[in-house]
Amino acid sequence: MALLDLRPFLKKYRGCFMVYIAFVELFIALGPPYGYTILFARLQDEFGAGAALTGWVGSLATTLVFCSPVSPLLLQRLGPRAVALLGTVVFSAGLVATSFVPALPYAFLTFGVLVGVGGNFLVQSVVLVVFKWFPGRNCSRATSIAWLGTPFGTLAFAPLLTRLITAYGWRNCLRIVAGGSFVLSVAHAAFIALPNEKTENRETPESKTIDEHETVVDDNAHSAAAKECQTAEIDDHAPRNLRHQIGKLLLQLDTWAWLFGFLMSNIGWTFVVINYASFMEYDLHLTPDQITVALVLAAGGEIVGKILFSIFGDRLPCLKLYVVAATGFLAALMSGLMTVLKTLSLVYIISFVVGMIRGVSYVSPCPATMELFGDYGSNVVTALFMIPMGAGILVGAPLTGGLYDLKGDYTLSLYVTVGVFVCAALSMLSIPIRRRLRSGTNTSDRVCRSETETQGVYRSTTTAQISLDNPVFEGSRTDDDRVLSGI
Numbered sequence: 001m002a003l004l005d006l007r008p009f010l011k012k013y014r015g016c017f018m019v020y021i022a023f024v025e026l027f028i029a030l031g032p033p034y035g036y037t038i039l040f041a042r043l044q045d046e047f048g049a050g051a052a053l054t055g056w057v058g059s060l061a062t063t064l065v066f067c068s069p070v071s072p073l074l075l076q077r078l079g080p081r082a083v084a085l086l087g088t089v090v091f092s093a094g095l096v097a098t099s100f101v102p103a104l105p106y107a108f109l110t111f112g113v114l115v116g117v118g119g120n121f122l123v124q125s126v127v128l129v130v131f132k133w134f135p136g137r138n139c140s141r142a143t144s145i146a147w148l149g150t151p152f153g154t155l156a157f158a159p160l161l162t163r164l165i166t167a168y169g170w171r172n173c174l175r176i177v178a179g180g181s182f183v184l185s186v187a188h189a190a191f192i193a194l195p196n197e198k199t200e201n202r203e204t205p206e207s208k209t210i211d212e213h214e215t216v217v218d219d220n221a222h223s224a225a226a227k228e229c230q231t232a233e234i235d236d237h238a239p240r241n242l243r244h245q246i247g248k249l250l251l252q253l254d255t256w257a258w259l260f261g262f263l264m265s266n267i268g269w270t271f272v273v274i275n276y277a278s279f280m281e282y283d284l285h286l287t288p289d290q291i292t293v294a295l296v297l298a299a300g301g302e303i304v305g306k307i308l309f310s311i312f313g314d315r316l317p318c319l320k321l322y323v324v325a326a327t328g329f330l331a332a333l334m335s336g337l338m339t340v341l342k343t344l345s346l347v348y349i350i351s352f353v354v355g356m357i358r359g360v361s362y363v364s365p366c367p368a369t370m371e372l373f374g375d376y377g378s379n380v381v382t383a384l385f386m387i388p389m390g391a392g393i394l395v396g397a398p399l400t401g402g403l404y405d406l407k408g409d410y411t412l413s414l415y416v417t418v419g420v421f422v423c424a425a426l427s428m429l430s431i432p433i434r435r436r437l438r439s440g441t442n443t444s445d446r447v448c449r450s451e452t453e454t455q456g457v458y459r460s461t462t463t464a465q466i467s468l469d470n471p472v473f474e475g476s477r478t479d480d481d482r483v484l485s486g487i
Contacts, residue, residue: 015195025123051275151359
């Protein structure tokens with residue numbers, strides 16, 4: 001009877017439940033890849049490989065977690081629940097297989113490919129589900145809460161891997177983690193569900209009447225304009241139209257400025273993900289326990305950063321693109337300060353601050369991408385957000401590791417990281433600057449425009465309005481929106 005009583009509650013707040021599932025799956029899928037910095041030194045010592053080659057195993061896994069080319073096709077055919085369950089099997093099998101590798105090259109297949117692809121199935125599925133449930137209102141809050149799984153995963157897996165490796169060795173450690181991850185992931189992935197058409201339409205501005213910024217001459221003109229605007233949108237179930245819209249998107253300079261800037265940002269963050277523990281061990285000569293404390297502080301800072309963005313992200317008076325650019329400049333500053341670290345207390349402080357910046361830098365691109373390219377549909381937005389993350393890590397790991405092998409320390413790698421972050425921030429800022437120069441005024445960017453000269457209809461919706469304060473959404477708030485707004 002108690003179970004029957006809970007069903008209406010779970011059905012009423014299913015969107016919030018999906019955010020919780022996304023949190024858990026991201027916790028599992030990104031915990032071991034981001035914890036590779038703990039395995040890095042163990043693998044390097046056992047197999048006698050260089051920093052670049054050893055780091056590339058982890059970077060390959062993290063790359064495939066974010067930009068596997070297989071998952072979009074499977075999601076269209078099988079749906080997110082089946083793909084997430086398949087990802088759980090592949091992910092766990094990859095961890096177990098890695099525990100048996102006799103040489104480092106085998107780890108490229110077991111950890112790099114299997115763990116990476118399995119993690120991608122999980123990540124791509126839950127990110128798509130969150131975008132489907134919250135495409136407009138509370139998008140920043142929902143994605144921030146979901147992506148909190150990443151720092152919590154780092155916070156949990158860093159000491160867990162350290163203790164398990166110390167007690168049982170790194171091979172048995174991976175087997176234990178694989179078993180626990182499989183059970184926890186399956187228990188949550190089985191409940192993944194997409195919103196029905198009625199629920200999803202309540203989340204979109206097109207489901208409501210035109211707001212105060214629109215001028216309507218008569219009902220017939222309104223109907224014609226709305227129909228014309230809707231035909232310009234992406235239908236996620238029409239592959240031919242989707243390919244056409246992607247082709248149009250790739251012809252825009254803003255798209256390439258975004259891809260380049262976000263790619264460079266993730267190249268810079270690769271140092272923290274892959275090489276930070278090695279930097280503290282070999283350059284700063286810290287003990288394993290001190291390194292673990294620094295990593296835990298970084299994860300704690302990331303949690304704080306994501307919580308702050310979840311609270312204030314939807315209330316910002318500007319595009320979230322500016323937040324992404326600001327994190328680039330701050331990350332460049334912190335990378336420069338790492339070159340002069342001398343005391344343990346400074347290491348801990350910098351680790352926490354870097355974690356905060358990384359938390360905002362990782363979660364703010366989700367709603368920023370939706371603001372810039374939301375017209376093209378959630379599938380395209382997911383790709384524009386995830387592909388640069390994976391590609392950046394693939395390039396960044398051999399870059400920073402190779403510079404270490406060349407110089408014998410990470411000083412040059414940190415200087416390069418500073419330049420990379422600055423380039424990323426400047427590329428992001430070029431998007432609004434170019435749009436303002438193109439429009440010739442300081443008006444907001446347009447998301448949808450439909451003109452009919454014979455009927456005198458003009459529709460303009462600003463990008464910044466597709467957020468918490470957009471009056472279009474006020475009359476269509478779901479129970480999930482009210483819960484997230486109260487967080």
